[in-house]
Amino acid sequence: MPELPEVETIVRFLREGRDDKPSLYGFRIEKATVLWERSLAFPKLEEFLQNISDQIITSISRRGKFIRVELQNNYFIIHLRMSGDLWVEPETTPPGLHHRWMLHFGNGWRLAFNDPRKFGRAWMVADDQSILGNLGPEPFDKTLTADAFFKQLHHCRRQLKPLLMDQTFLAGLGNIYTDEALHLAKLHPMLVSNNLSEAQCAKLLAAIRQVLREGIVRQGASIDWVYRGGDFQKYFRVYQRTGKPCPVCTTPIERITLGQRSTHFCPICQKM
DNA sequence: ACGAGCGCCTGTCGGC
DNA sequence: TGCCGACAGGCGCTCG
Numbered sequence: 133m134p135e136l137p138e139v140e141t142i143v144r145f146l147r148e149g150r151d152d153k154p155s156l157y158g159f160r161i162e163k164a165t166v167l168w169e170r171s172l173a174f175p176k177l178e179e180f181l182q183n184i185s186d187q188i189i190t191s192i193s194r195r196g197k198f199i200r201v202e203l204q205n206n207y208f209i210i211h212l213r214m215s216g217d218l219w220v221e222p223e224t225t226p227p228g229l230h231h232r233w234m235l236h237f238g239n240g241w242r243l244a245f246n247d248p249r250k251f252g253r254a255w256m257v258a259d260d261q262s263i264l265g266n267l268g269p270e271p272f273d274k275t276l277t278a279d280a281f282f283k284q285l286h287h288c289r290r291q292l293k294p295l296l297m298d299q300t301f302l303a304g305l306g307n308i309y310t311d312e313a314l315h316l317a318k319l320h321p322m323l324v325s326n327n328l329s330e331a332q333c334a335k336l337l338a339a340i341r342q343v344l345r346e347g348i349v350r351q352g353a354s355i356d357w358v359y360r361g362g363d364f365q366k367y368f369r370v371y372q373r374t375g376k377p378c379p380v381c382t383t384p385i386e387r388i389t390l391g392q393r394s395t396h397f398c399p400i401c402q403k404m
Numbered sequence: 405a406c407g408a409g410c411g412c413c414t415g416t417c418g419g420c
Numbered sequence: 421t422g423c424c425g426a427c428a429g430g431c432g433c434t435c436g
Contacts, residue, residue, distance in 0.1 A: 134429060134430075135429055135430095138429075170412090197429095197430080211430080211431090212429090212430090213412095213429090213430045213431075214413085214414095214428070214429060214430055214431095215413085215414080215415090215428085215429080215430095230414085247413095247414095248413080248414050248415065249412085249413045249414050249415080249428090249430095250412075250413050250414075251412065251413065251430065251431080252430095253431095288405075288406085289405075289406080290405085290406065290407085291406090291407080294406085294407070297430090299430090299431085306429055306430070307428090307429060307430085308429060309429090352429095353429075355428085355429075371429095372428095390407095391407070391408085392407090392408070392409075392410090393430095394427080394428090
């Protein structure tokens with residue numbers, strides 16, 4: 133489920149609690165259980181189990197699509213990839229079929245990483261920049277001005293769709309929000325970055341921020357069988373709407389493959 | 405520098 | 421009903 137709005141929703145929930153679930157701030161990790169070893173990218177299992185025990189969660193934040201849990205001695209960083217999710221649940225619940233690891237707090241609660249497709253990864257590292265250091269700017273960063281974004285787009289010569297999904301260019305967009313932003317900005321996904329005018333670049337940045345804001349307000353999108361969180365899927369303009377009318381001009385939405393990913397756009401609103 | 409192909413995984417859905 | 425391919429919110433790798 134993870135693009136910026138879904139990850140942001142999960143981070144807020146872990147930080148603030150939701151419904152009957154507590155905030156994890158200040159929780160002491162009594163011990164961890166790893167059920168699928170490949171979910172742990174670093175360090176080796178033994179070292180991880182030993183070093184995570186007895187540490188206290190001091191903060192929880194998001195960088196791009198990564199979740200950064202700050203502990204006293206180091207960072208626990210999680211990437212949900214395609215199907216990962218984090219559940220706060222009582223220890224009395226039987227572990228789910230797709231649980232890959234769990235942090236036990238010894239107070240009746242645990243944090244479980246549920247990930248049917250097993251693509252998700254977690255790292256425990258002293259320096260968070262060893263994992264997050266190559267990420268591009270945050271879309272809402274105030275220093276990312278229209279002018280800076282124009283320069284970034286003109287610094288390379290790439291199709292907009294794969295470029296916007298490149299996390300070293302901009303951190304947080306995935307397949308859904310890229311398609312949605314390009315439609316809102318009325319830009320064809322195959323347009324080449326350094327051909328955009330200043331006005332088009334400014335419009336694209338504004339569109340990216342708008343769709344991400346909408347996604348966060350709706351608490352993310354829930355599609356398929358993963359992530360039953362928000363309802364942004366009810367408001368998709370183009371994503372997974374092949375053949376359905378464009379919300380602006382009613383022309384049927386088209387689907388092509390770009391950068392190995394299905395790409396949805398309106399052939400009238402988003403001309404080459 | 406850039407894009408395409410593929411691998412990693414499990415699950416769902418539509419067609420036959 | 422069962423089988424089979426296509427497809428799914430990501431990303432790292434190789435190969436042209």
